[in-house]
Amino acid sequence: MSIYGKEERTVSIFRAIRKVYQFFADRPFKKGTVLNGHYEILRVIGAGSYGIVYQCQDLIANEIRVVKQLRPSKRRSKKEVALFRNEISVLRTLDHKNIPKLVETISTDGHLFYVMDFLKGDNLEEQIFLGKKTFIEVESLLVLGHLLELLEYLHKQHIYHQDLRIPNILISNKELFLIDFGLAKSSSHDRQENILEMKQQDYYDLGEILLYLLYTTYPSKSKKALPWTEELSLEKETVYLLKRLLQLEEPYITTSEISKDLHAALQANKRREED
Numbered sequence: 001m002s003i004y005g006k007e008e009r010t011v012s013i014f015r016a017i018r019k020v021y022q023f024f025a026d027r028p029f030k031k032g033t034v035l036n037g038h039y040e041i042l043r044v045i046g047a048g049s050y051g052i053v054y055q056c057q058d059l060i061a062n063e064i065r066v067v068k069q070l071r072p073s074k075r076r077s078k079k080e081v082a083l084f085r086n087e088i089s090v091l092r093t094l095d096h097k098n099i100p101k102l103v104e105t106i107s108t109d110g111h112l113f114y115v116m117d118f119l120k121g122d123n124l125e126e127q128i129f130l131g132k133k134t135f136i137e138v139e140s141l142l143v144l145g146h147l148l149e150l151l152e153y154l155h156k157q158h159i160y161h162q163d164l165r166i167p168n169i170l171i172s173n174k175e176l177f178l179i180d181f182g183l184a185k186s187s188s189h190d191r192q193e194n195i196l197e198m199k200q201q202d203y204y205d206l207g208e209i210l211l212y213l214l215y216t217t218y219p220s221k222s223k224k225a226l227p228w229t230e231e232l233s234l235e236k237e238t239v240y241l242l243k244r245l246l247q248l249e250e251p252y253i254t255t256s257e258i259s260k261d262l263h264a265a266l267q268a269n270k271r272r273e274e275d
Contacts, residue, residue: 026071028052034059035113036106039067050080051182055118064118065103075110083182088114090184096153098177119177121170128166128216137234138269140213144206145262146176151202152255160185160198164205166212196253203252207245214238235272237265 033041039056045066046053052069068087074080091102091114100116107113127133135143147164154161163183170177187195214232229239241261243249252258 026052026073029054029069035067036108039065039115041067048180048182050074050083056115066100066116066118067106067113068116070112072111075112081112084112084114086186087181087184090159090181090186091116093157093159093186094154096150098150098175100177100179119170119172119179121172121175121177123167124169124171125165125167127171134216135213136217137214137238138266138273140210141238141262141266141269143176143213144210145259145266147178147206147209148255148258148262150176150178151206154184155199155202155255158187160187160195161202161205162198164202164209166209169209199253200247200251203245203258204247206258207242207247210242210245235265235268237261237268241265 028044028047029035029041031041031043035041035054035056038059039054040059042055042057042064044052045055050071052071054067054069056065056067057063058065070080070084074084088102088105091100095101098119100119103115103117105112105114122131147169151161151164159181161178161181161184163180164178168178168180170179185198187198211228214234215228218231228242234242240249241258241264244252244261245258
């Protein structure tokens with residue numbers, strides 16, 4: 001066996017050991033466990049790369065809460081702990097009815113948690129894949145409009161989400177909620193070019209979400225993969241909006257620019273419906 005083969009085998013062994021360790025270390029707390037004396041775990045509602053999320057009953061306030069725990073296997077990683085604390089710091093600065101509010105932080109027996117208000121809604125990804133929900137062009141544009149309003153609020157607070165994806169969107173009675181600020185960045189003193197880069201990353205993510213929603217009504221019949229510009233039948237204003245969001249044409253610099261083109265796309269759809 002060559003030296004490269006031995007190195008690869010060693011790396012594979014270490015990875016296997018790490019996975020076994022994570023399997024045992026990251027077992028969620030059981031239903032009925034009471035955290036910090038008054039948060040009774042009802043169920044696990046999510047698990048990401050560095051966090052475990054529980055739905056809990058606040059036994060003192062008699063409210064449903066969401067408690068996020070840093071995975072025990074990550075507690076010795078300065079990078080992971082810093083990400084967790086950054087998410088807490090970001091949530092502490094936000095006050096919007098469509099974004100979870102931070103209630104408190106908990107540090108006990110080496111475990112790190114933070115508590116948020118519970119936002120009632122269905123995960124957009126699950127609605128699409130499990131509920132088979134579809135969005136026609138105008139509905140997709142309206143979703144974009146709601147997200148743009150939330151994004152504008154964040155950017156005014158010098159917060160950049162950096163992880164806008166359909167799993168991080170909840171929807172209830174046509175109202176949208178934005179969650180998971182694990183990769184968010186706060187930058188009130190950063191250089192302008194860095195701020196623009198973070199803004200445009202959020203705008204790009206909006207474009208991907210819009211494209212994803214538009215594809216929910218696409219009947220895939222062709223075995224040949226074609227560009228979305230050929231597969232989707234869209235108003236030219238929507239195409240222009242998408243191209244700029246996805247940076248295929250001149251990228252957007254402000255949310256007001258996006259809002260203007262979004263309005264144009266909505267008006268084009270309205271005219272089509274009236275014809």
